Amino acid sequence: MVSVGDLCWDILTKTIWVVKEIWWCPLTEDYKYDLMNVGDLSTITTNDTVATYMRADFLKRTNSVLYKSEE
Numbered sequence: 810m811v812s813v814g815d816l817c818w819d820i821l822t823k824t825i826w827v828v829k830e831i832w833w834c835p836l837t838e839d840y841k842y843d844l845m846n847v848g849d850l851s852t853i854t855t856n857d858t859v860a861t862y863m864r865a866d867f868l869k870r871t872n873s874v875l876y877k878s879e880e
Contacts, residue, residue, distance in 0.1 A: 817844060817863035818870055824848055826863065 817826045826844040829852065834841045842860040845852050
């Protein structure tokens with residue numbers, strides 16, 4: 810589950826994003842996520858699937874680095 814304040818990784822631009830806001834969109838009847846780029850403070854809006862994937866990718870990359878540092 811993605812929450813406000815979570816960090817996400819964009820594999821295309823290789824940048825870190827933070828979840829700024831989560832809101833319900835009645836038009837598409839799903840949740841939308843406003844993500845802010847930590848580098849240039851630009852904001853994008855994405856759906857649940859993309860936000861979840863970006864969050865999981867960030868966690869996967871972070872865990873890989875943490876495991877290597879413990880060796």
